[in-house]
Amino acid sequence: MGVLGAKGKVGQAICKGVEDAADLELVATVDKDERIDAFVTSGTQVVVDFTNPDVVMGNLEFLVRNGIHAVVGTTGFDEERLEQVRGWVAESPGTGVLIAPNFAIGAVLSMRFAQAAARFFDSVEVIELHHPNKLDAPSGTAYRTAALIAEARAAAGVGRSPDATATELDGARGADVDGVRVHSVRLAGLVAHQEILLGTQGETLTIRHDSIDRTSFVPGVLLGVREIGARPGLTVGIDPLLNF
């Protein structure tokens, strides 16, 4: 396999991850101002792209046309860009492209589990906890988690979580995202954490995700590298690789 943007922080973490993996071999790396056709001459089968929105489309067109599978963490993919990628892979049957906004397996699984469980519990709330330098509250992930939970409950005809609160100090019950309460904790010593609490008569189920390190995307990227060869066409998000 190969890495585009190999000298960036993310690229370095991926190269390190490949080195530690017994079943993968790093054949070629390309950084800016280096020639991408190194992947062709070296016979690279899968390339990871964590570059930037300005160059990623050029990279992808090149890779797909040369029948090289791609695993992409670069941001900035809207429906128009995805459609263009779909066009390229249609013309290169057997080539797979995985584009994902979030490669942290634990984060993605916890969202899916919450979605699957949401309709079986009377109550659901979300607590997210981050370092105090975070600018937005709630986090984008917590907002999305709550929205997915609300959607799953609505689809199953489940009503709002019961709540008899009659006297509330402003803000105590958290933010309301489509009827799901979300609480944002900001604390020195934390990195990025999220807890989904589900409760019904006599029992609770808690799904907690802790990310304490900026390299938590690496296992998800390597999973993509291992599986994309068997998934021709465009795959969006790592969820299908997790069998959800």
Added chain:
Amino acid sequence: MGVLGAKGKVGQAICKGVEDAADLELVATVDKDERIDAFVTSGTQVVVDFTNPDVVMGNLEFLVRNGIHAVVGTTGFDEERLEQVRGWVAESPGTGVLIAPNFAIGAVLSMRFAQAAARFFDSVEVIELHHPNKLDAPSGTAYRTAALIAEARAAAGVGRSPDATATELDGARGADVDGVRVHSVRLAGLVAHQEILLGTQGETLTIRHDSIDRTSFVPGVLLGVREIGARPGLTVGIDPLLNF
């Protein structure tokens, strides 16, 4: 719907649960020394059976032959008994029987989630925490959870969790269930709790189930009552109702 064994502790909790549910109506209850055909004369559609192994087969034969769906929490079903039930429902098309060893939705989901996630993480361990009067360690649920995790990892070709322990005080690293470490805490003030910890580079996922009340089976029983009409034949375990 109706309840068999309505005056037992479990039966009472179920009757109370039905009362609190807007969409269910308690039509008839039968206790020992009472006539089971009250369900027929009252036109009961679904009957819940939490009785005992001595009488449950007679109950089930009667219910199925009369086209009444059954939701059964009574223990003691081996393969022979299940086969007999399959025979009865085969002769009464459209009638459904649900037999489940565990109706606690949170417990069942947490096991399923652990099974689904196990192969994507380097490490998995299980901690179960119970009141100090418990006789066995680990709990049956923890043992089974660990075995399911081990099975899922083996099927995916994932090796043992990494562990560099060189010096161990006897027992510190817990019990070994098919390669998965299980730790049993016994503490006054607890009831029944279980935590499945999954970890990979930079992130962990924790699935925790807390059961603080002997009535945590009620929501699962009511789920069974609501859905068994749409599932003719024999269903074992509530997992299929949870879409797993």
Added chain:
Amino acid sequence: MGVLGAKGKVGQAICKGVEDAADLELVATVDKDERIDAFVTSGTQVVVDFTNPDVVMGNLEFLVRNGIHAVVGTTGFDEERLEQVRGWVAESPGTGVLIAPNFAIGAVLSMRFAQAAARFFDSVEVIELHHPNKLDAPSGTAYRTAALIAEARAAAGVGRSPDATATELDGARGADVDGVRVHSVRLAGLVAHQEILLGTQGETLTIRHDSIDRTSFVPGVLLGVREIGARPGLTVGIDPLLNF
């Protein structure tokens, strides 16, 4: 020892606790419409009073005048009432009275620990989690905990917890109690729980209290019974018995 209000729910739990304790003996119990001098004739040394504000002052006067120590969980003690009790014990040297609003040892200790730790951490927040039938948010205990934390930090000259939040969905960051953020979760399947989170560079300290049973006051009451004989005069709150 003896119990006033022995037939109430609380009284029964205390009587049961005494029975289970090897070092305590239940000498006499008195309920309403029964004669309180049973404690004198039986030679009772300590009496527990969980009655009601209407009768508690009469009970206390009687007990103190007869040199019987008292452990009181009845509510409604304002400064005026406490002053009156102080007067009675001053006239009965050697007699001790313990009046406490909260006998749950874990709850009281967690508050004290939070107070002691608050000034050494950059950040402190409080999460309280209760059953969905609770009327107020935050809970009285959480409010008081946050106020004590704020007081301890102010006394030590510690500023507010850092918080860079620039975009907040209304309520996400919780309620503000004297500068300390408090989050209230309401969830089916919970009883009464509180978590105090303290964080500084690279580490966090979490103090969690779980109360899952209405009888969690019993060990604190028995502690009071054992120790009040050695504490003549009026003691308010169980904190001094916990060496804080």
Added chain:
Amino acid sequence: MGVLGAKGKVGQAICKGVEDAADLELVATVDKDERIDAFVTSGTQVVVDFTNPDVVMGNLEFLVRNGIHAVVGTTGFDEERLEQVRGWVAESPGTGVLIAPNFAIGAVLSMRFAQAAARFFDSVEVIELHHPNKLDAPSGTAYRTAALIAEARAAAGVGRSPDATATELDGARGADVDGVRVHSVRLAGLVAHQEILLGTQGETLTIRHDSIDRTSFVPGVLLGVREIGARPGLTVGIDPLLNF
């Protein structure tokens, strides 16, 4: 203030911490092969020493003789060395030396809280969780925590935690440290974590410490720097600074 061993990993983290602290100023730093009298000529009041056992005694003798307070995280202090330091400070009245094996405030407080609470609960157990490269199980901190808990309970005449376990899979109930059960979890994605669980009738108290970063000693070192000037003589451990 000044730093000895300023270019080492630890020294750099401390220098960074001082820079971020509004009330402290870094006057001088000395690394190996540099002259320690820079602290005298610069008028440094407090010096932090994270060097190594070979040079620390020479450093300390020099600092104390020059009336400079010292905060020492270097290891290897046995009773003989401590006695020698006591001799030096006795001859230099007003000079303070703080020598501590652990500067992580959260870790030290959690141990103290556990010790203070241990005698009020029927049950106590310890769970420690670390990265899978750790060689010993349990961790030294967990071992010491359990031993302190056992000591506190013995001193108060409290017996062993209740435990009805009759059938145990080898190791399930953890290691036994003076009668206190300790469980060691090893999991990828973790750093260093410890949970002390205390339980009594109807309630539990959990004290959890999470250290996710090798720099968690910095706030404790800075606390030492701020307070050592007011504590002439030798102080061992940061506990006295935390008012325990």
